[in-house]
Amino acid sequence: MVNQLIQLCRRILFYFRRDRFDQEMEEEMKFHLEKKAEANLTAGMSPDEAHYTARRRFGNQTLLIEKSREIWAFRSLETFWQDFRYSLRMLRKSPIFFLTAVLTLAAGIGANTAIFTLLHGLFLRELPVLRPAELARINLIGPIPGSESAERGIPWRMYQQLRLQQQSFTDLSAWAFAGVNIRDGEGVLRMYRVTLPTGNAFEVLGVKPYLGRLLTPSDDVRGGPSMGWPAVLSYGFWYERFGGDPQIIGKRLEVSNTIATIVGVTPPEFQGVLPGESTKIYLPLQFLTVLIGKHNLDSPAVSVFCRPIGRLKPGISLAQANAEMAIYQPALIREFLSPDQVYPSFIEKTRLTVSSASDGLGSFLVKKYLQPLLLMQCLVAVVLLLCCVNVGGLMMSTVYSRRHEFAVRMAMGARRWRLTRQYLTESFVIAIMGATLGAAAAWYGNRLLLAFFIDPNDQEGLFVKPDKIVFLITSLSAVLTTLLFGAAPAWHAGRSDPGTLLKSRTALGGRKRLLGRAFVPIQVALSVALVASAGLLSQSLIRIRSEQVGFDIGHITITCPQFHNLPQKGDALLDLYQRMVDRLEQLPGIQSAAATWYTPMTNSMATATFRAMIGGADSPEDSRLAWNDVGPGYFRTMRIGILAGREFERNERDRSVCVLNESAASHLFHQQAAIGQYVRSNDPQRFPKGAACRVIGVAQDAKYASAREKAPRTIYFPLNKEIGGNFVFLMRSDSEATATAAYRRALAEIAPMTPLLRFATLQQQMDDSLGQQRLITLMSQLFGGLALFLSALGLYGLLSSSVAQRTSEIGIRIALGAQRRAVLRMILYEALRLLAAGVLLGSIALLLTVRLIQGLLYGISPFDPVILFATVGLLGCVILVAAFIPALRAAAVDPIQALRLE
Amino acid sequence: MLILKSLDRSAEPMHGYGIYLYLKQISQDVIQVEEGSLYPALQRLALKGWVKAEWGQSENNRRARFYKLTPAGRKQLKQEFADFERVLEAIMRVMQST
8 A cells, every 4th residue: 555655656756757757768778779789799790780680689669668658657647638638639620510519518418407406406405404314294284275285284282282192203393484574784674584493493403503503492482581582594694684794693683573682593504494485584483472463372262383393213104103193183183173274174184194304394386396397307308318419420420531530540550449538538528518618507597597486586596506416417417428429439430440441431431320310300300399389489478468458567566565464453454555555646756556455467366256236136147257456546557447437436445336347347237337236246255244336337358367368357346344454555657666765755654664575567477477488488499499409410410421421422423524513402402301301200299299388379379370481491491501511512522532532 | 576686686786788688698598588678677666666776877987777676676576586486386396296
């Protein structure tokens, strides 16, 4: 071992005297030769003979020096370095080839890295805690009407009982989530998402503090510990809001009008237990009493749900834990779930379930995006494969043009493996550059991609940073691609036969590569499907966005003040909204303002059944109408025209009056005038009071849930006390900034203790509601472009090598009198044949694709002739350009040159 | 081993040609190899640290590289010689037993 180390040192030292080494060897050998020659001379040889014999007996001096040098050098490394430098030289010589190959691979690897980073960051990452595989979460899972069976956790009181009873876990902890008001750096009150774990929760996870301490059981007591409530900051929040102040411990923080003391900071890698939803602050679970204004969470009258996470005892499986839960389930549900908390059907069918929490509590993101992301991952993997095949084809064509060089090298004694290795090194250089470029692109592109999934305001950013695993995967894909695209050319290079090749350049010609040939039409087919889909989807998006929505969508800023958290209730709360609206309308820049319950373009709306009362009697049939509660000035602010009657006034605050839209009015009352008639709801769950209301106005039709759907029949009521009082302000102004400034001023005057929440414009809301459509459209455009590029590249590679192979054949044709134009045509025909086969295949592929995207198309036929012609035309142009370069090369073949080499 | 041995026999450091002459003489021309292959062999020994090379003046005042056995080289020679003897002994025993 020591000896080897010393040898290694000697080898390294050798590199410092490398230049001297050869010279010294030569001198030493010269000395030997001269001595020998002298001896020969004394033995009676002539001087010439003496030198010659000495030399002959000595052997090949150069080879011997080389051999001596190799003893010292790191051989494989040196050869690699040689190959590497040679590769760089070769690649510099053909920059177009190099650039194309690198860019292609960069696109492939970049797309893979981007998607994988997202997938990994959002879904595949385990919590950065102690032995995450042992963690498990407990949930009541059952059908909840109107929503998917979201995981809601279990009631707090049930959790406490369960924690005492259970035997499967070393300990159980509970997590709750809430919004609190905290002043930001500028002193403006804002709402932040906080996590409220039980005192033992960090211990159960095994998280260690970055600074100070984390929460402990003594923090989590009713009414708070005697020193006041403690708060733990997340690393991100500490860094952003407090500039990473190292003296933060012991500072005070006002949280929803309560003073808390900062006791610690969580480590940067710990982002809470909800993947994709980073938290800012951790407070003890008992802090909920402050937030909901109750003194005791344990009272049966308080319905608080929490999300339990426990650490399974060693050797206990999830199945065993589930079996244990099944025993407790009936008694727990009987005691702690009451029908006034949840739906009766939920109680009947619910099950207490234990599942793995190695990745935290799971989040809405998983349900919504896991599948599309996985699908996309598969897609980009296929794209990478295509990229490899194409670059491989491109390299193959360089093997043909360089086969002379290889033959010469081989004739001079290069081994096959050496040539193969040379090519692999070249491939590796390309792959590494592609991977680097791709990773860099993915790094920046990820933010864009992420914006489709998560509100930019909520991106703490940290959790989708590429990490070790992502880096590993990228490097791995670089190596893999090297093997994939480099193997075939390398093998061919190694197989160059010096004898036949040096004699004739056509030796490799004539062999058809069927696989390579089949690949081009397949890629063309793929391009047809993707490009046509991209065209259809883009057109749909344009049409949706330019669609008449029935109101003036521009220049409206919206914000939801969360006034329902204030102590004011009932009429006082409605007064508050009205005062805000009045004040807003006085402020400069605000043309009009209003409050409303639902805003349009959120992909959701409220519906209920109603009956028209004609002549005092209910009409026999139910009509399902969309409905909304809107404040005075709503129609004015939205610029929805009032066709008859009037809109609501400020003294109208219950559902005794209503406004119908045009289609609702004509549906309910047919040809008769609707004004003055009555409508009654017969939906007791939604409208328990069920009173009849008088129609006071008819408004123009306006779209409601999304721009994709046509305007529903809608009934509008005035804002009223019955629906909880969480409304949204609409402000019409020239710019969003004006509206924001005015709102902040009005809020400071009228409700200073309310946090400032995010603002959006209706246009943004509409764009967000089209998020998935935009994502898919963008993806289809990207992939369409890529597919187009790849098929051009594939064709180019194929034709180039075919032209190179057929050089002498073409030479003979020209020598025999073929027109250059005919040669050009010959190559282009070959391209057209491949194109035609591809388009034929592509129309089948398109038929299948159209089924998939049919639901996303809007106002356009899936077989829109313009799009189809444009697709084929575009494809034809790209293919012809790609074919033209090798075709021109073929036409430029000099017959004399081509035949002389024969 | 032969190179090491020839260096061991000589008290003075030897140059390559000297080693060649010595080998030629004691083996009485039995060993016939390319003379030059001596030099890569010497380099291999130098890398292993068994010989040390230094430039010096030859008999007729020409610059030449002289090789000297190092303590490690001496140890190696002893080891190799012991191994060689053992093998030889074994072969002899087999040959004599018939």
